[in-house]
Amino acid sequence: MIRSLTAGAARHAWKVILLWVMLGVALTLVGQAKIFGVTEPAVGNFLPKSYDSAAALQVAEDKFGEKPDDNAVTVLVARKDGHDLTAGDRKRVDRVAAVLGKRPLKAENTEDTPSFLWKDHSQTPKVAPLTDAPDGSFRLLSVSLTGNINDPELQELYRDFRDDARKEFAGAGLRTGFTGGIADMADTADDQESTEMLVGILTMGLIVLLNVLAFRSVLAALLPLIAVVLVGGAATGAVVGAALLFDFKIDPSTPSLITVVLLGIGIDYFLFLLFRFREMLRADPAGHRRDVAGACAGRVGAAVASAALTIVAAFATLGIASFGQFKVLGPAIAVCVLVMLAASLTLMPALLAVTGRAMFWPSKALRKEPRAGLSARLGERVARRPLLFVVASVGLLVALSAGAFGMRMDYGTDAGTDDTPAVATAKEISRSLPAGVSHPHTVYVAAEGSDARGVRLDAPKLTGLTEKLKAVEGVGRVAEPVLNRDRTAAKVDFYLSVDVQSQRARDLISGEVRSVVAGQAPRGTEAHVSGEAAIFADVSEAVRKDLRVVFPVAAALIALILVLLLRSLLAPLVLMLAIGLGFTATLGSGVLVFQHLLDRPGVSFTLPLVLFLFVVALGTDYNILISDRIREEMGRPGSTRQAVAAAVRHTAPAIVTAGAVLAGSFASLAVNPSPATQEIGLVTALGIGLSSLVLSIVLVPAVMALLGRATWWPARSGRRRAAAHGAGPAAPVPAQQPPYGTYAGQDGRSYGTYAGQDGRSYGTYAEQEGQSSARGRSPR
Structure with missing residues (x-):
C-alpha cells in the first residue's frame, strides 16, 4: 500500500x-x-475532580461565580519619595482605583484578522482594594482581567491598563508596581522577545547549514525546511x-x-x-x-x-x-x-x-561515486570489532544512568526570569507582608449532598476553622470568612509565610492544613483547599500514579509494534534494551546537570514521562532505520559483518544529520522562560544525541554483527526475501554472483556499494579470490 x-x-x-x-x-x-x-492555562483544571484542589475550584465556580479564566494582578501603590502613605494618599489611591475600575479597555485587531477568527478581549477591569503594608509604606490593589493568560491580545490589553494606571497614579504623585500571573507573563514576553526571535533564526540557520554540508545544494537545504x-x-x-x-x-x-x-x-x-x-x-x-x-x-x-x-x-x-x-x-x-x-x-x-x-x-x-569517508570507516571498525564497541557503548550509558539515583521531583510552577519588574514588585511586597500574599490560598466550605438547601453558614460557625488555621505554623495571615449570596458556601483566604512554590508549602497544605480543614468543617458541609501549593500537591500525586501506569504500557506497545514490524523476537529485544539504556542515561544526565550542577530542587515533574516518550519514540526512528537497512543488506549475498558495515556506511550520514537537526530543535527550547520547558528541551536534545551517535550507529549495529542472521529469529533473511521486497535498484543479477557486495556491476562482479561506469568498485567491501578487503577499490 x-x-x-x-x-x-x-x-x-x-x-x-x-x-x-x-x-x-x-x-x-x-x-x-x-x-x-483551546489552551487551558490553569494547571488545576487538568486534575480529575476527585482531587481536593479540583473540588475547591468547582465550588468557587458554582457558588461564587469565579471564572477559570480570571487573571488577578496585584498593583502596589506607594509614594515616589519613599515616605509612608498619608491619609490623603490613601484617599487618592482609592479615587484613582475607582476611576480605573470604570474605564473600559478596548482591544484592537491590529493584524486585520478576519472577524470570525479574531476574539475581542475588550472589557472593563475589576479593581478592588486588597490590603495595606503593616508599616504603611504601600497599598495593594487587586485587578482582574478575563481571558486566556497566554493570549498575546490579552497581554496587550493588560499593558494598556498598566500604562494607564501608571499615568493616573503618577499624576497623583504616586508610583506603581505590578505583579501576578499575567504581569509575570507579559514582562517575560517583553524580556524574551528578541532572544526567542534570535534563537528561531539560529535554529533555522542550523538546519539549512547542516543540509548544505550534507548535500552541497541550495534547493536541498531550503526546500525541506519550507515543506x-x-x-x-x-x-x-x-x-x-x-x-x-x-x-x-x-x-x-x-x-x-x-x-x-x-x-x-x-x-x-x-x-x-x-x-x-x-x-x-x-x-x-x-x-x-x-x-x-x-x-x-x-x-x-x-x-x-x-x-x-x-x-x-x-x-x-x-x-x-x-x-x-x-x-x-x-x-x-x-x-x-x-x-x-x-x-x-x-x-x-x-x-x-x-x-x-x-x-x-x-x-x-x-x-x-563517493569515497569511503568517516561513516565507512566507522562501519568497518564496528563490523570488525563488535564486542569492543558493545562494551564501550554500554559502559558509557550505564555510567550516565547512575546519575538518576537520588532523583527528586520539582513541582514548582513555571516561573519566568528573575529580573523582570513583576518579580521586583513581588520581592518588595514580600519584605512587608507574608511571602504568599500575592498567591493567596483559599478554603472553600459548602453545604454537601441533598442537605445543601437546609444548611446555612455564618461567621460564628467558621470560628473554629479560622482559629485553628491561624495556629498552623507556616500560615502567615487568615482573612475573615466571606459568604455567598444564599449563605450555602463560604471562603476563607489565607496567606502562607513560606515560599508557595517550595516543597515545604506543598507538604504544609497536603498535611496539616488539610487535616485542620477537614476536622473543623461545620457539620453538613464539605471543605476543600485551593491555591498554588494545593494544586501542585495534588498534581504530584496524580503524576506519581500515571508514571506507574504509562511507562509499562508504552514500553509494551512499542515492543509489540517492533515485533510486528521486524517480524522477529530477538531484534525487538535488542532495540528495547538499547533504547531503555538510552532513556536511563539521558535521565541520569539531566539529574546530574539540573539537580546537582545547577543546584535546583529537582527535575521538573513532567520530565521523566515526557522524556521517556520523546527519547524512546523519536530515538526508535533511528534504530528502525538502521535495523531496516541491516536486514536489507543481510538479504544480499555476503557475510553478516559486511552487511553491517555497508548499512552503517549508507545510513550513518542520514542519522547523524537528522539527529543534529532534531537535537538542535529541542535545544532551542533552552531560551524558554519556563524551567520545565528548558529541562525538556536540553535533556531531550542530549537524549537524541545519544540515540543517533551511540545507539543507532554503534551499539545496535555492533550487537547485530555479533548475533548475525539470528537477529531476525524466527524470521529468515535471505536473497529471496530481499528480492521479494524490492531491495536495491533494479539491476541484472548474474547467475553465479559471488557472496558479497551490495550492488552488482555490469561486469558480473559484485561490489560493496556501487559499480562505477568504468567497471571498478567503489564500495565498502570488494572480494577477490575469496579474500575480503575492508577498503575496496577506488579510481585513481
Whole structure:
C-alpha cells in the first residue's frame, strides 16, 4: 500500500503539491487564530475532580461565580519619595482605583484578522482594594482581567491598563508596581522577545547549514525546511480543529512542543528520503526522476511509516493518564505525527519527482561515486570489532544512568526570569507582608449532598476553622470568612509565610492544613483547599500514579509494534534494551546537570514521562532505520559483518544529520522562560544525541554483527526475501554472483556499494579470490 501511495504521489506530483499548499495555508490560519481558545492555562483544571484542589475550584465556580479564566494582578501603590502613605494618599489611591475600575479597555485587531477568527478581549477591569503594608509604606490593589493568560491580545490589553494606571497614579504623585500571573507573563514576553526571535533564526540557520554540508545544494537545504513549516502549520491547525470539534483543552506548552517535534521529525524524514534518493540516482543514472522518486519513497516509506507509528503509539498511551495535561498532550502530538507521516508519503515524494536531479544542484556528487569517508570507516571498525564497541557503548550509558539515583521531583510552577519588574514588585511586597500574599490560598466550605438547601453558614460557625488555621505554623495571615449570596458556601483566604512554590508549602497544605480543614468543617458541609501549593500537591500525586501506569504500557506497545514490524523476537529485544539504556542515561544526565550542577530542587515533574516518550519514540526512528537497512543488506549475498558495515556506511550520514537537526530543535527550547520547558528541551536534545551517535550507529549495529542472521529469529533473511521486497535498484543479477557486495556491476562482479561506469568498485567491501578487503577499490 505504501509503494502504491508514494508512486501515485510521484505520478501526480503537481496536484499533490497544490493540495498540500492549500491545506497548509488554510489550517495554519485557523490554528494561529484559534490556538489560545483551546489552551487551558490553569494547571488545576487538568486534575480529575476527585482531587481536593479540583473540588475547591468547582465550588468557587458554582457558588461564587469565579471564572477559570480570571487573571488577578496585584498593583502596589506607594509614594515616589519613599515616605509612608498619608491619609490623603490613601484617599487618592482609592479615587484613582475607582476611576480605573470604570474605564473600559478596548482591544484592537491590529493584524486585520478576519472577524470570525479574531476574539475581542475588550472589557472593563475589576479593581478592588486588597490590603495595606503593616508599616504603611504601600497599598495593594487587586485587578482582574478575563481571558486566556497566554493570549498575546490579552497581554496587550493588560499593558494598556498598566500604562494607564501608571499615568493616573503618577499624576497623583504616586508610583506603581505590578505583579501576578499575567504581569509575570507579559514582562517575560517583553524580556524574551528578541532572544526567542534570535534563537528561531539560529535554529533555522542550523538546519539549512547542516543540509548544505550534507548535500552541497541550495534547493536541498531550503526546500525541506519550507515543506516542513507548511506541514507543521497544517498539523497544528488539525489539533486546534480537533480541540474545537471535541471540546477539549490543551496545555499552553503543547504548541511549542508540537512545533519542535514536527520540525525535528519532518526534517528527519525528508533527510532519510534525500539520502536514499541521491543513492538511487547514482545507481540508475538513466532512470526517470518520477520513477526513482516513487521507488525511493516506497522503500524508505516503510521504515518512516513504522517509525512514525511507533511515535504515535507511544504518545497515544498518554490517553490513559489521569492527569489531563498528559492525557491531552499525547493524542495531540500523535495527531501531528500522523499528519507529518501523510506528508512524508505524499508531499515529499511529489517534491522529489518535480525537482529530480535539480534537487542537488549545483553539487556534482551525482556524477561520481563517493569515497569511503568517516561513516565507512566507522562501519568497518564496528563490523570488525563488535564486542569492543558493545562494551564501550554500554559502559558509557550505564555510567550516565547512575546519575538518576537520588532523583527528586520539582513541582514548582513555571516561573519566568528573575529580573523582570513583576518579580521586583513581588520581592518588595514580600519584605512587608507574608511571602504568599500575592498567591493567596483559599478554603472553600459548602453545604454537601441533598442537605445543601437546609444548611446555612455564618461567621460564628467558621470560628473554629479560622482559629485553628491561624495556629498552623507556616500560615502567615487568615482573612475573615466571606459568604455567598444564599449563605450555602463560604471562603476563607489565607496567606502562607513560606515560599508557595517550595516543597515545604506543598507538604504544609497536603498535611496539616488539610487535616485542620477537614476536622473543623461545620457539620453538613464539605471543605476543600485551593491555591498554588494545593494544586501542585495534588498534581504530584496524580503524576506519581500515571508514571506507574504509562511507562509499562508504552514500553509494551512499542515492543509489540517492533515485533510486528521486524517480524522477529530477538531484534525487538535488542532495540528495547538499547533504547531503555538510552532513556536511563539521558535521565541520569539531566539529574546530574539540573539537580546537582545547577543546584535546583529537582527535575521538573513532567520530565521523566515526557522524556521517556520523546527519547524512546523519536530515538526508535533511528534504530528502525538502521535495523531496516541491516536486514536489507543481510538479504544480499555476503557475510553478516559486511552487511553491517555497508548499512552503517549508507545510513550513518542520514542519522547523524537528522539527529543534529532534531537535537538542535529541542535545544532551542533552552531560551524558554519556563524551567520545565528548558529541562525538556536540553535533556531531550542530549537524549537524541545519544540515540543517533551511540545507539543507532554503534551499539545496535555492533550487537547485530555479533548475533548475525539470528537477529531476525524466527524470521529468515535471505536473497529471496530481499528480492521479494524490492531491495536495491533494479539491476541484472548474474547467475553465479559471488557472496558479497551490495550492488552488482555490469561486469558480473559484485561490489560493496556501487559499480562505477568504468567497471571498478567503489564500495565498502570488494572480494577477490575469496579474500575480503575492508577498503575496496577506488579510481585513481
